[in-house]
Amino acid sequence: MVGGYAGKFLDIDLSSGKIGETKFPEETLYKYVGGRGLGARILWDRLGSKWESVDPLGPENLLLVLPGPLTGYFHGARICVTGKSPQSNGIVGSTASGEFPVELKCAGWDGIIFSGRAKSLVYLMIDDEKVEIRDARHLQGIEGKETLRKLTRDVKGELDKRHARLGIQKEPAMLYIGPAGEKAVRTAAVLEKWSHAAGYGGYGAVMGSKNLKAIVAKGTGPMPKVANPEQMLKLMKETEKISYAMRGTRRWGTGYAGYEVGAGSSSEPVRNWQEEWHDEKTMGGPNFDLRLWVKRYWADYGCALACMKLAVSKAGPYKGAISDNPDYELEAYLGPNVGVFDPAGVLYLSSLIEELGYSGINGSNTIAFAMELFQRKILTKEDLGGLEPKWGDVKSIEALARRIAARKGKFFNILAEGTYRAAQEISKIKGVDVTKYAVTVKGVEIGAHGTRSNMDYTKDICYACSVQGGDHTSTVFDGYNDLETVFADSGVYCNVIGWGGGLGDLQWRFLRAVTGWKTTEKIWKTTLGPRIVHIQRAALLIGGPDIKWQPVKDDDNPKRFYDPLPSGPYKGKTTDSAFVKQRRTDYYKTIGWDENGIPKSSVLKKLGLEDVDRALEKARGK
Amino acid sequence: MLVPGAEIPHLCAQCDNYPCVKSCPFDALSVDEKTSAVKVNAKKCTACGACIRACPGKIPHIHPKKNVILICDLCNGNPQCAKICTEADYRALSVVREAKKISHKLFAKTPEELTEMLAENLYGEKAKELI
Numbered sequence: 001m002v003g004g005y006a007g008k009f010l011d012i013d014l015s016s017g018k019i020g021e022t023k024f025p026e027e028t029l030y031k032y033v034g035g036r037g038l039g040a041r042i043l044w045d046r047l048g049s050k051w052e053s054v055d056p057l058g059p060e061n062l063l064l065v066l067p068g069p070l071t072g073y074f075h076g077a078r079i080c081v082t083g084k085s086p087q088s089n090g091i092v093g094s095t096a097s098g099e100f101p102v103e104l105k106c107a108g109w110d111g112i113i114f115s116g117r118a119k120s121l122v123y124l125m126i127d128d129e130k131v132e133i134r135d136a137r138h139l140q141g142i143e144g145k146e147t148l149r150k151l152t153r154d155v156k157g158e159l160d161k162r163h164a165r166l167g168i169q170k171e172p173a174m175l176y177i178g179p180a181g182e183k184a185v186r187t188a189a190v191l192e193k194w195s196h197a198a199g200y201g202g203y204g205a206v207m208g209s210k211n212l213k214a215i216v217a218k219g220t221g222p223m224p225k226v227a228n229p230e231q232m233l234k235l236m237k238e239t240e241k242i243s244y245a246m247r248g249t250r251r252w253g254t255g256y257a258g259y260e261v262g263a264g265s266s267s268e269p270v271r272n273w274q275e276e277w278h279d280e281k282t283m284g285g286p287n288f289d290l291r292l293w294v295k296r297y298w299a300d301y302g303c304a305l306a307c308m309k310l311a312v313s314k315a316g317p318y319k320g321a322i323s324d325n326p327d328y329e330l331e332a333y334l335g336p337n338v339g340v341f342d343p344a345g346v347l348y349l350s351s352l353i354e355e356l357g358y359s360g361i362n363g364s365n366t367i368a369f370a371m372e373l374f375q376r377k378i379l380t381k382e383d384l385g386g387l388e389p390k391w392g393d394v395k396s397i398e399a400l401a402r403r404i405a406a407r408k409g410k411f412f413n414i415l416a417e418g419t420y421r422a423a424q425e426i427s428k429i430k431g432v433d434v435t436k437y438a439v440t441v442k443g444v445e446i447g448a449h450g451t452r453s454n455m456d457y458t459k460d461i462c463y464a465c466s467v468q469g470g471d472h473t474s475t476v477f478d479g480y481n482d483l484e485t486v487f488a489d490s491g492v493y494c495n496v497i498g499w500g501g502g503l504g505d506l507q508w509r510f511l512r513a514v515t516g517w518k519t520t521e522k523i524w525k526t527t528l529g530p531r532i533v534h535i536q537r538a539a540l541l542i543g544g545p546d547i548k549w550q551p552v553k554d555d556d557n558p559k560r561f562y563d564p565l566p567s568g569p570y571k572g573k574t575t576d577s578a579f580v581k582q583r584r585t586d587y588y589k590t591i592g593w594d595e596n597g598i599p600k601s602s603v604l605k606k607l608g609l610e611d612v613d614r615a616l617e618k619a620r621g622k
Numbered sequence: 623m624l625v626p627g628a629e630i631p632h633l634c635a636q637c638d639n640y641p642c643v644k645s646c647p648f649d650a651l652s653v654d655e656k657t658s659a660v661k662v663n664a665k666k667c668t669a670c671g672a673c674i675r676a677c678p679g680k681i682p683h684i685h686p687k688k689n690v691i692l693i694c695d696l697c698n699g700n701p702q703c704a705k706i707c708t709e710a711d712y713r714a715l716s717v718v719r720e721a722k723k724i725s726h727k728l729f730a731k732t733p734e735e736l737t738e739m740l741a742e743n744l745y746g747e748k749a750k751e752l753i
Contacts, residue, residue, distance in 0.1 A: 149752075167674055167683035168632065168733050220686045244710060294744045297712060298629075304710050312745055320748050 002026055003227030004069030004514040005034075006110045010131060012124070014210050015059060015116030019131050022113065030517055034068030034111070035080030036093025037490035037532040042113060043091055044535050047084065048615060052544035056086035056202075057184050057209040059117035065175065065215065066111035067101030068492030072223050073232060074510050075239050076303040076494025077102050079175070081190045081198040083206050087362070087418055087443040088469050089547055090540030092201030093489040095473075097300040098192040100173040101492065106219025118211035121182070123151065126217040127159065127172075136213040143355040144178040144191055151176070151214055159218050166220060176214035177204045178357020180405040184208045186418035187366055187445065189359035193300070195324045195350070199359030200444055200471045202418065227516030235510050242502055243304040249496065251296070253307040254328035256285035258335060258346075261328065261448075265455035266570040269337040269448050271375075271391055272368035273439045273560050276450045277568025280341040287343045288331075298324065300494075307496055311347050318348035318394075326350040326360075329472070332448035333364035338371060339391025352398055356405040361472075365445035366419045367400055370411075372437050378430055385409045419445050421547070436559040440470055442540060442549055447472025451561050453570040460575060461583045464556050467536035479590030483529030490532065530591060531607050534599045538612045541598060541619045551597035551619075555584055596620075628740045631715060633703070634660065634681045634694035635729035642693065645676035651693070659696035667691050679732055 001007040011022040024038070032038040042064060047054050054060050063083045071077050079101040085092040104111070107128045123136040139147055152171050163169060174192065181188035181204030188204025189197035226232050243250070259280070262268040266277045289296075292311040299306035313321040326334070326346055334349040335341065353360050371389045373379040381388055385403070389396045403412040415422045423438035439446050441463040449458040449472050462475035473495060474485040484507075488495035491511060497503060505521040512519060519528065543549055557575055564574045588595065592603035598620055604613040636658050643651040643660060650666035651673060653659075669689040673682045682693045694701075707715040718729065741749035 165669070165671060165684035166686065168680045222686075240706075240710070306712075310744070312748070314746055322745070322748075322752075 002515050006105050006108045006224045009110050010112040012114050013116045014118040017133055033490040035066050035490045035492035039064045039066050039082035040091050040532050040535040051542045054084050056084040063114040063206050068490055069515050070491035070493045072102045072105055073514055074493045075497045077301040078492050078494055080492050081203045085201040086186045086205050087202040089543040091536045092468050094198035094201040094203055096192040096196045096198035097494055098196050099301045100175055100192055102301050103173040103217040103219045105223055106221050121211050121213050123214040139213050141179050144357055147176050155216055172216050172218035174214055174216050177207050180357040181208035183407045185416040187359050187362035188357050195354045199361055204357055226514045228513045231513040235513055240304045249307050253309045253325055255288055255309050255325035257328040258331040259284040266453035266568045267450040267456035268332045271339050272372040275567050276565055278336050282341050292347055313344045313347050316344055318344045321348040321351040323347055323350040329448045330360040333361055337368045338397050345394045361447055362445040366415055369419045370415050383411045439558045439560050442469035444469025446470035451575045452565050453573055460580045465587045467533055479587045480525050483525045486529045486532055487524055537599055538616055555597055628737055630733040630736045632733050641676040642673035645672045657696045657699040660693045662691055664690045
């Protein structure tokens with residue numbers, strides 16, 4: 001077997017309860033590596049021919065849970081969750097950090113492929129080779145942290161007994177969903193550990209639609225063998241050195257940025273992106289650090305960077321709220337973007353959003369969108385069942401979040417479909433165009449980095465042309481170097497270590513040491529990476545069943561990103577639409593798509609993607 | 623453990639009365655004179671688990687595939703875990719040099735005990751319900 005892989009994948013049909021195993025030939029693994037890449041291939045193989053008719057929330061969709069060959073060896077273990085996305089109707093590779101993939105690999109599995117739908121709520125228990133589907137009806141409607149606690153207690157005693165010879169053991173790792181996932185809210189995340197989430201793509205809803213509450217894994221074996229252990233140990237040292245050198249990120253995490261990003265680069269969302277600047281002194285880093293952080297270094301398996309900060313509110317109205325950090329994204333999305341400038345309030349809402357099982361970015365984007373509609377009197381108190389969600393009012397924001405998660409009431413049910421779909425529907429009902437307030441790209445709500453000031457790393461086409469939509473962790477810029485994040489999602493490790501470009505080609509050297517292949521940075525960026533992007537692109541273009549994307553027209557920023565910034569040092573600045581157009585054309589050319597943004601037949605054939613080429617014939621005919 | 627952020631290192635503290643060595647019915651365990659680490663004679667070990675029961679920290683564990691007990695051997699006096707922890711600038715692990723005045727039992731705690739203490743430190747009165 002190739003180094004770094006356990007050698008087999010779990011293939012589970014939840015409808016029949018059949019648990020099987022699948023293997024992939026080495027060539028497939030070499031080409032698609034793992035995580036997002038391999039996920040795209042598996043999805044295309046199994047659903048490609050009927051993609052348009054596959055309902056992402058139907059039993060015909062697949063839910064893939066995939067580590068990669070670098071997971072557990074290289075910096076920061078992560079797990080990739082993918083499938084046909086209920087947000088974009090394409091494929092989004094969504095990752096979360098934690099020990100789950102390590103336990104999974106130690107148990108002897110390279111990933112899990114779920115198909116079908118269980119009759120009632122179940123969870124999957126993986127204890128080395130022993131894999132069982134178990135009843136989870138007692139966990140129905142239970143919130144995130146309680147689910148984690150309850151289920152861990154349920155299985156810990158059993159595992160301790162079975163592995164008594166191993167002494168005291170670490171608890172098993174777990175992926176789970178909250179109430180929002182169970183109700184198939186399209187902004188629901190797959191959660192891991194405590195407050196970690198695979199947020200983009202809406203895979204919490206897919207997991208919920210399959211009646212799968214949680215996946216528990218415990219592995220007692222060693223990690224799979226690697227091809228060149230001596231070389232890998234050397235590279236591990238090199239990686240650690242890079243981590244240690246990132247002193248700012250280590251000490252302050254991303255959570256120190258809440259004020260600095262707003263003040264420094266004008267790209268932080270404020271009140272549903274109506275502004276991207278604020279000067280509220282209460283939001284500064286020290287207010288989080290001194291008041292709330294109880295542990296300044298917290299890391300997941302294999303990470304020597306430890307950018308997570310653990311926060312707890314020990315006094316005041318939000319006493320008891322616990323979350324990690326909150327990191328910059330949640331700090332912005334549950335802070336300024338909903339008008340909250342009190343760090344303890346932000347922490348409280350972050351904790352809540354994880355309890356309900358939302359993606360902190362996507363779910364919160366929808367909440368802010370609803371709040372703006374209320375501000376503009378498009379949604380009224382009657383529409384919202386007596387709720388008056390005002391900017392900064394934590395109580396009413398909480399109520400809004402809870403009702404959307406429960407899908408109770410006409411408009412809450414609509415908002416549960418995510419910002420893009422809700423905007424379409426509400427525009428129809430109210431007869432006013434509200435799509436201009438929806439900050440999404442291809443149905444995926446945008447991360448908390450704007451493009452208007454041009455001062456952050458996110459610029460012009462970075463979301464517009466990305467096959468992951470609004471995903472801020474996988475943005476595009478030149479169609480070549482941006483394939484690095486595709487590698488991070490496919491090797492499945494944490495890309496924080498790549499910030500600032502300090503890695504060089506370390507990740508590919510690492511892959512060679514682990515697998516024994518000859519993959520280089522150039523091969524990845526010219527052949528292997530584009531292959532994955534083309535498949536994701538084809539899936540987006542075919543889309544369906546409810547939404548189809550128009551190439552070129554939908555490869556654009558949300559309307560709001562072309563409004564001039566109303567305040568701050570970059571007042572009046574906005575995204576340059578002519579430049580976006582030019583950059584889009586350049587991007588198409590570099591990556592190998594025609595002027596309509598459809599992957600070229602010649603490019604696909606050269607890469608051996610005849611199946612994708614055939615599927616795109618209809619799109620080209622138009 | 624169940625408390626978020628409270629990942630507990632689980633290490634042998636080389637107690638001065640070595641209950642594990644005493645408990646071994648097969649004479650498989652001994653103390654290294656130079657490093658004071660517990661040494662395992664794999665030929666004699668039957669993996670009966672008596673040392674696990676005797677250990678105040680439940681440190682020893684049996685190899686998942688082979689029938690032999692695993693106890694920290696202090697990497698021949700140069701423990702690599704403490705070294706890397708210092709290198710990484712966390713300094714959570716350190717080597718305590720042998721001295722009569724140090725009670726080794728101070729350092730031998732079960733992960734459960736450590737978790738409880740740390741949780742109380744991190745979360746105050748909320749700690750109990752989190753564990």
